[in-house]
Amino acid sequence: MPVIKKILSTDMLPQGLDDRQRFLSFAELFEHFSNTGELDPAPDVPFRAAMNSIHIGTTMLGRCDGTFTTVRRERRQVIETNDDRYCLARNTGSRAAQVIHRGREFTLRPGAMVLLKLDEPFFSADGASHKRFTNVHLPMATLRALVADVDDLVGRELESGGALSLAMDYSDLLLQNSAAxxxxxxxxxxxxxDLVSLGLGARGDLAQAAQRGGLRSVRRKTVLMILEKRFTEPDFSAQKLAAAAGLSERYVNELLYEAGASFTARLTELRLRKAAGLLARAGEHRISDVAFDCGFNDLSYFNRCFRRRFGLTPSAARGK
Known part of the structure; x- marks a missing residue:
């Protein structure tokens, strides 16, 4: 399945543009970047915007942060794109937004979510000069097969928590660590x-299949990604990993054992691999600096672990 990553930011625009020129240039690029909707810039602050997205086949993960007051999808975009997907969007800003979709007007509080249909227009505004949101696009056929009467959930506020929030947290984490x-x-x-269908109310056998395939697997991948991001912290522990993942320490340890190694073994392996890579090109860096940079706070322990893992001392590994 093809994976396409996109980044768009006002920092990428030519220097010397005035604010209106910046917005017009960005709006033109945004149409090619997404063509999901249109933005109206905030009148009282300089225009700034940053977006990134990951496309996995017909599934899309996206995040947007910028100084604009409204987001809207016009009939023109509906016709031009012929997009038959749902969009699950989370308000990650600090203000409640007023949303209009499918003839309904409702409030979308910070942290809450909404399911939109991209084959129909929508409008969102919150009166603030800065908006942030995360969204996931999923094929309609997929969700309709998993969730009965899913269209009844379109165009209304969906409260934070449970599998829906986990899906959005997972998306945010992937957007920050796109190599995964x-x-x-x-x-x-x-x-x-699977996560979105669980959060939207999948029932019976479909819910059990989604539970097996989605929830635990996503939590396991999330735990591994957090560990791989923070393993160089000298005081990083299983307790801190559990807190970062929003899970119990016991559950985190179970997930790590399922992935093939305990917390301590995986942490030590990540640190040693990084140390080996640094030593291969370390130049005049001291062994102690390499050890501490990789999260070890005891040089003797580092030397013992390194020799046991690679069969030679850190000094002998330098430049190899």
Missing amino acids: VDEAGIAISAHLA
Whole structure:
């Protein structure tokens, strides 16, 4: 399944543009970047915007942060794109937004979510000069097969918590660590569909299948990604990993054992691999600096672990 990553930011625009020129240039690029909707800039602050997205086949993960007051999808975009997907969007800003979709007007509080249909227009505004949101696009056929009467949930506020929030947290984490998608794109797409369907109310056998395929697997991948991001912290512990993942320490340890190694073994392996890579090109860096940079706070322990893992001392490994 093809994976495409996109980044768009006002920092990428030519220097010397005035604010109106910046917005017009960005709006033109945004139409090619997404063509999901249109933005109206905030009148009282300089225009700034940053977006990134990951496309896994027909599934898309996206995040947007910028100084604009409204987001809207016009009939023009509906006709031009012929997009038959649902969009699950989370308000990650600090203000409640007023949303209009499918003839309904409702409030979307910070942290809450909404399910939109991209084959119909929508409008969102909150009166603030800065908006942030995360969204996931999923094929309609997929969600309709998993969730009965899913269209009844479109165009209304969905409260935070449970599998829906986990799906959005997972998306945010992947957008920050996009390399993981290259290795497991198909599985990630399936896990997101499972999580969203659970959060939207999948029942019976479909819910059990989604529970097995999505929830635990996503939590395991999330735990591994957090560990791989923070393993160089000298005081990083299983307790801190559990807190970062929003899980119990016991559950985190179970997930790590399922993935093939305990917390301590995996942490030590990550640190040693990084140390080996640094030593191969360390130049004049001291062994102690390499050890501490990789999260070890005891040089003797580092030397013992390194020799046991690689069969030679850190000094002998330098430049190899």
